[in-house]
Amino acid sequence: MTDSPRKPKKGWSWTFRRAVVFSLVLHVVGVFVAVVWARADFKPPEEERIPVQLIAELAAPQVTIPPEPKPVVRPKEEPQVADPLHKPEKKYEPKPPEPKVEEKPPVKPPEKQPEPPPVETKIGDLKSEVVPKKAPERPTLGDDPMQIEVEGPPFEFAYYLKQVRRKLATKWSVPAGSLLPGQETKARVYFRIQRGGRIIDAKLENESSVFLFDQSVLRALEKASPMPPLPAEYEGEWLGLHVWFVEESQ
Template identity: 25%
Template structure:
């Protein structure tokens, strides 16, 4: 376009209308070139498309990428309308909760084949408890004794003259009454209450003997005494009829391990115990012994 302007030496003498027409033509040519350039195809960069596969139990709609010819991007670019509806029922089927079966669970053969344990015979249990020593009452003071009432004034004693004695009536002789015949009383039979009371006395006497024998070997632990610790321990002692020790264990702990151990040591050292009397049934015999350990009392 510049060469065309230079080729005409009379451009300086062109009228303004011609100049405007030339400028307009140049503008139209530029617009046409720009419009033609926009129509040419340009290489467009395609964005990657992510393809997600549903992990349903069925294999419908899933194909192996190695066996299919077109790549995954071409399949995502042109999805078939028949594939999407088929996935929704599969997802609903996978999310549906499993319905519980109404059939009762059958017990396993191992539980039916196990033998039932034999019932253990119950044995009589004899309990013996040592009550704690009560605290001595405080010494009485002068305020505890009531004041004696004031003595009432004495009245003057009036002396009376003694009456003369009356003569005694003559004694009448009565016939001697016949002595009643002695009838021997029937001998009393055995009273069940006395028998039960006798057994109770035998049991209490035997438990007292066992307790006195244990007292010789009971020692208050130094660790508990130094730390001012105490408690009540209950032991279960199993012995034979001849007094031999079978087993000794803690039934209720005192909360202090050294006290529990000291009570078990005393039971083992005191064995064997006196023979069990006939009034206490059971073979073996179980004794439940309660003992309270505490810090020494200080004088007030």
């Protein structure tokens, strides 16, 4: 047989509830009374007051700016004109002392050497030692001015004819063995010299009996061209010449 739990009594439960409610009400009332009482006795602390004196704002003093100074105009300086009558005094500077010249010892005159023998004596001695050799003979045109004949009026420039004769002589050579010994051979040619010196129209006027001799004469004219220019004072455009070539074989 099991025991069933006991149920609380209804009367005890109600009493307990009433006591609890009453206790709560008393606590609430006590707390309220205490709060009201505390607020009634409480005085807030007095605030500390600091006296403040209001001062009117003073206006700032006005600052006056002084006016800018005007630029000073300087009077123009007139150029000073030197007085032509007044000459500046010359400053004489003292001359520097002259350097001392060291006295050089006297120079001894060179000893005289024996004079060499005169040059003429040396040349005479050399001539006596050297045996003279004969230079090979060259055909010449001779010194007779008639061997060169000028065509036309007289030609006044003799120096020019000598130049022509000299150049022809240097360019003329007769082949060796073409002439017989002791025989005179000659030929005459004609040619013209232009103002610049060029030889034109060369031809044999009188032939020799030796063909090689005649060819040597024409060959000399070819080698001698050009001749020296004609004289500036000569008015002609060309100069015509007749020239004799003469050779005497030994």
